[in-house]
Structures are given as C-alpha cells and as structure tokens.
Amino acid sequence: MLESISSIEKSYLAGFLDADGSIYVQAKPNETYRFGFQIASYIVFYQSSKDEKAFSDMCSIIKLGHKRVRKDGIIEYIISRQEEIIQFINLIEPYIKLKKAQLELLKKIIDLKKKVQDKKDFIKLINLIDKFRELNYSKKRKKRTLTP
C-alpha cells in the first residue's frame, strides 16, 4: 500500500511534519513494566477542525495511524505503533529538511528498545530518550528513578 505514495506526496508530508508536526518519545512511569517505565513514541500532525475534511483526506494518504479530535477542537493525526513509525520515517526521511536529527534518534531508540536485556541497556535507552527531549525542547534532563 505505502509503496504507492508518490515522491511528491512524501515531500508534501515531510514539509507538513517539518512545519508543525511533533516527533517525541515518552518514558511514562508504569510499575507493570519491567524497569518501571513504559516507552512510547509518537509522530503527530495537527489541524484545526474547520479543515477536517481536507486534513482527513491528506491523512488518508498515509494509511497508518489514527485520528483523534481533542476537546479544544484540534484534530490530531497520530502514528504511535512502533512498526508504523519506522515505516513512516522510511517514507519521508529523504525529504525532511528540519527534523532529520529527531527521526534518526527515534529510529535508534526504537531499535535499542527491542534489544534491551538488562538494566544497563535500559539506562542507555533512557539516556537516548533524554537526548531526544533536548533535541525537541533544549531543556534540562529529567531525573528519573528506575525500579526496582
């Protein structure tokens, strides 16, 4: 399916993501997970609900992810499944101009996450996630306590 997206469409989506899309990774405290955190990644597009029809048409090109209408009327188009994120990155990466570093790091994080075996690996993963936060917000690193 995705192979049918033309390079013109991919380039459009890259421009859309560069301008206003979000790419982020969260380490959410969750005790049911082995090291006390759930790692979740997202690629999100936004639009106001007045452009819903055209925005939905645009998103339907992608054939990945899902749509969500927020209480404030903003529509989010969210890709959050790991395999879909990788698929999408591979599609648009050659056309991205501003957010190349984020896409590269996100691929690295998803790859490392699959390989985590012990606490040492997990700390490495958390450090990459902090690096990602810095790319996005230029903020200080969060302090986290790993369990157990």
Next chain:
Amino acid sequence: MLESISSIEKSYLAGFLDADGSIYVQAKPNETYRFGFQIASYIVFYQSSKDEKAFSDMCSIIKLGHKRVRKDGIIEYIISRQEEIIQFINLIEPYIKLKKAQLELLKKIIDLKKKVQDKKDFIKLINLIDKFRELNYSKKRKKRTLTP
C-alpha cells in the same frame, strides 16, 4: 530562477505552508491612502530560532521575500510584495491541499486591488478582504469607516 524549483521542492513548501504557514490580508487605517486604508498581503512561514540554519536553507530555495527574527525568538520568513506573492502562489498552488481557498481569494484580491478606480470598487475590495478574514478565523466581519 524560480523555474529551477523542482516539483518535489514545491510540494514540500506546500506541505509546510498548509501545516503552519499564514496567508493573510490587512486593511490598515492610513490616511495618506486614497480611501483611508493601506491594503497589505502576506504569506509567512515560521520556525523557532534553534532551527535557524536549516530553516534559512529551506527559505533560500524560494528566492523571494525576506527573513525577520522576532523578539520571542521565532523566525518569520515573509513574502509581502504583491508580484512575489503571485509568483509564489503560482509555484505551490497545484500542491496545496488545505489552503486552496485562501490562495484563490488572495489572487482575486491582488487582482482587484490593481483595478480599483472608485469608492464602489474599493468597497468591493474591502468585502473580499473581510471574506478572507472569515476563511482564516471564522470570525465576524470588522466594521470599517471608509474615508472620505
């Protein structure tokens, strides 16, 4: 020069404009103008200053307009000369998915502005500008008093 922009680049710029660009027209009260208003149109791209280098590279493809750094650190890339707006619209219009109506109306406004001969024409122009505001903000029309 502009002919050298590839359709891939045009499509990227269209995605960028659809996602986060502004297209707007203002009727600014100004008594030195014949009917008491200066009509000014803008196409603007935004980016935070941390991406300045990549953003400038992107804007340099366009070879129109100028860059401005706002006090809050946001960089604006602004196309405001009428002929340049028309040139730019012609470049990207075929690739635009969300803001087609704005581009169409802006072309109409710039065209009508050139032809204004009397107050009746000018009122027609002001009405088009109000229609443009509605497209952008879904707000009520402004009340304006024309001079003289």
